[in-house]
Amino acid sequence: MKKFTDIFSRGLIVSCQAREGEPLFSSDIMARMADSARIGGAIGIRANAPSDIKAIKKRVPLPLIGIYKIISKESEVYITPTFESARVIAEAGADVIALDATGRPRPNGETLRELIERIHKELDIPVMGDCSTLEEGIAAVRFGADAIATTLSGNTPYSPQKKEPDWKLLSELIEKVDAPVVAEGRFNAPELAAKAIQMGAYAVVVGTAITRPHEVTSWFSQALLIYK
Amino acid sequence: MKKFTDIFSRGLIVSCQAREGEPLFSSDIMARMADSARIGGAIGIRANAPSDIKAIKKRVPLPLIGIYKIISKESEVYITPTFESARVIAEAGADVIALDATGRPRPNGETLRELIERIHKELDIPVMGDCSTLEEGIAAVRFGADAIATTLSGNTPYSPQKKEPDWKLLSELIEKVDAPVVAEGRFNAPELAAKAIQMGAYAVVVGTAITRPHEVTSWFSQALLIYK
Numbered sequence: 001m002k003k004f005t006d007i008f009s010r011g012l013i014v015s016c017q018a019r020e021g022e023p024l025f026s027s028d029i030m031a032r033m034a035d036s037a038r039i040g041g042a043i044g045i046r047a048n049a050p051s052d053i054k055a056i057k058k059r060v061p062l063p064l065i066g067i068y069k070i071i072s073k074e075s076e077v078y079i080t081p082t083f084e085s086a087r088v089i090a091e092a093g094a095d096v097i098a099l100d101a102t103g104r105p106r107p108n109g110e111t112l113r114e115l116i117e118r119i120h121k122e123l124d125i126p127v128m129g130d131c132s133t134l135e136e137g138i139a140a141v142r143f144g145a146d147a148i149a150t151t152l153s154g155n156t157p158y159s160p161q162k163k164e165p166d167w168k169l170l171s172e173l174i175e176k177v178d179a180p181v182v183a184e185g186r187f188n189a190p191e192l193a194a195k196a197i198q199m200g201a202y203a204v205v206v207g208t209a210i211t212r213p214h215e216v217t218s219w220f221s222q223a224l225l226i227y228k
Numbered sequence: 229m230k231k232f233t234d235i236f237s238r239g240l241i242v243s244c245q246a247r248e249g250e251p252l253f254s255s256d257i258m259a260r261m262a263d264s265a266r267i268g269g270a271i272g273i274r275a276n277a278p279s280d281i282k283a284i285k286k287r288v289p290l291p292l293i294g295i296y297k298i299i300s301k302e303s304e305v306y307i308t309p310t311f312e313s314a315r316v317i318a319e320a321g322a323d324v325i326a327l328d329a330t331g332r333p334r335p336n337g338e339t340l341r342e343l344i345e346r347i348h349k350e351l352d353i354p355v356m357g358d359c360s361t362l363e364e365g366i367a368a369v370r371f372g373a374d375a376i377a378t379t380l381s382g383n384t385p386y387s388p389q390k391k392e393p394d395w396k397l398l399s400e401l402i403e404k405v406d407a408p409v410v411a412e413g414r415f416n417a418p419e420l421a422a423k424a425i426q427m428g429a430y431a432v433v434v435g436t437a438i439t440r441p442h443e444v445t446s447w448f449s450q451a452l453l454i455y456k
Binding site for chain 1: 437446447
């Protein structure tokens, strides 16, 4: 199996995602977004679901972190919650599988440890654990995760709910976890991304600020409302 | 003829443009970008060329400032340089025509004064003059322009070449010109756009930061290079 650090060099990973019902929801457009990211200097892509991943890998020669968001009534875990969801995005071309690495119960009673083991053994692909706390990061690496990301801070009810990135979690993971740490979640300005790398993050994932124009528009339009 | 201020309320206008050869070059994608801008709270759109303008007006119920960029060997003026270029974007659905309001010679020997007069008389549409200096703004309003924008500061060889918006030009136009002044050009962050409105700009046009993901990616990737 390749190492995470052989697949991704240090730098900027651009997340290219649109939700159903949004104007940019289209695998072709996500592939064009990923190509725009490549032109702008991204060293990797993060993308959701088999159709987007296939379209992006066909168009853009960059390594890709694949996820598969599956919402279910059964479980709060929705980022690549099951082995089957990991298998189909591996087949679609993902170079790394990212998944929810919280300790919350998963669909089918699968466990994080089993999931990471099966992805390594059966799919031969490195795993990135999306965490919301230091403890989750430590556990995920003990279970074999090849990289750790701060993605889920603010996304679990028990992690801090902030507007800024979770700097505390990022620095603790960098200090205490023996795996590459990826900064992800609200790194919405170049200076925030640069600070993360300066602190020792291996890479930074930026999504909204680059590929979600309706969100960026709302940052501007809300700033103007103050003066109306 | 409608007034500029009846067509556009105060607020954020999002410029949706992609150049030939760029991954997002597509009238359908520009229409989806404009729809994203609407969802995010934009009160208007700026767009280039008949096909994009048609596609946007079909999908998005917002007023639109139309331009038609035509590069020629004959003249340095390329933003809606001729009456014919204004006519086709009016036909495509533009609610306001923006054009180069510098004093530089135009193709076919047309003059700014004639151009504005003919657009008013024959197309019945207000004109926004894209300027690079205070003198150009004053002249454009004297020639009948219904609104003035700072778009071309940094774009003519004789105007200041800056990384920041041209605050001096903006404040002078607001003070000395009796027409709505639109802030445009490098207003790449919400606080810059808010400052323009606070200073008295009638509206702010934001393009790159919202609709040009390869450029935004490069702001991030370049910020990270410092720490490599």
